[in-house]
Amino acid sequence: MKLLRIGEPGQEKPAILGPNGEFYDVSAHIDDVAGEVLSDEKLNELSQLDLVDLPQLDPNQRIGACVGNVGKFICIGLNYADHAAESGMDVPSEPVMFFKATSAISGPNDEVEIPRKSEKTDWEVELGVVIGKRAKYVDEADAMNYVAGYCVVNDLSEREFQIERQGQWVKGKSADTFGPIGPYLVTRDEVSDPQNLDMYLDVNGERRQTGNTKTMVYGVAVLVSYVSQFMSLQPGDIISTGTPPGVGMGMSPQTYLKTGDKMELGIEGLGVQKQTCVPAKS
Incomplete structure (x- = not known):
């Protein structure tokens, strides 16, 4: 089952993606794709609905972030050995954790804002x-039993803010629009092996990242278990699991996003995102 949130920011309706791309409104059954709705029991109830009995939503409407009311947006750094190498960093001896502010979350096709004074805004396709x-x-x-499903994440980063200035990575990761998620949440029963998914990212029609989740240093089960040793995870929390090589910071010469650039990124079975870069708004 593929769950979406359809509508303008703050007004999204929960929906199920139909077999031919239709958006079926399930707002009569759940308030949002969030919280306890993500339990196995509730997801099973939703999967039993007969789509022909549900109203359809306009397929031309905006697709919002696929999960609402996210409590924690946890990211794993340097989780692909070849990406660590292109970054000039060692493969970590245990997962590197950091956070993105949840205010960075946006829809999969929303505009990406280049922060003020940014010269090093970068892209990162990731499995969420x-x-x-x-x-x-x-x-x-037992870790996989705690997973509701998976989604595409673009873990956008401002490398100067992240690496060259004092403090932790979070301020280079948390600008508004730096966390597009979706287009849909794919429930775990539809993903037979999260450790064998092809992924890619293009900038202006040129392939920049090509990878597969099988090259993760630490897989999904390890990460869910690991993070849970340091904090409780709640329904709707997102773990973004790292990126394969091909980011702008690793190119020679280094290449970063600018106003007008267009990104397309996707993960096998999880859908595609498309974003255009614009100047930061107030």
């Missing part, structure tokens, strides 16, 4: 893992 139930001190063997 959406938590379905409270997880605390979870064993790796």
Whole structure:
């Protein structure tokens, strides 16, 4: 099952993606794609709905972020060995964790704002893992039972803010629009192996990133278990699992996004995002 949120920011309606790309409104059954709705029990209830009985939404409407009311947006750094190498950094001996502000979350096709004074805004296609139930001190063997599903994430980064200035990575990761998620949340039963998904990202029609989740240093089960040792995970929390090589920082010469640039990125079975870069708004 593929779940979406359709409508203008703050007015999104929960929907199920139909077999031919239709948006079926499920707002009579759930308030949002968020919180306890992401439990196995509720997702199973939704999967039993007969789509022909549901009203359809205008397919030309905006697609919002695929999860609402995200509590934590947790990111894993340097989780592909070849990306660590292009960044000039060692493969970490355990997962590197940092956060993006949840205010960075945007729809998959919303405009991406280049921050003021930015000269090094970069792209990163990543597999997002959406938590379905409270997880605390979870064993790796049981970790996948806490996953509601998966989505595409563009973990946009301002490299000067992130690396060249004082403090932690978060301020280079958290500008408004720096966290497009979606277009849909794909429930875990539809993803037979999250560790074997092709992924890509193009800038202005040129391929920049090509990868597969099988080259992750730390896989999904390891990450869910690992993070749960340090904090409880709640339904709707997102773990963004790292990016393959091909980011602008790793190019020679380094190449970064500018106003007017267009990105397209996708992950096998999880859909495609398309964004245009614009100047930061007030």
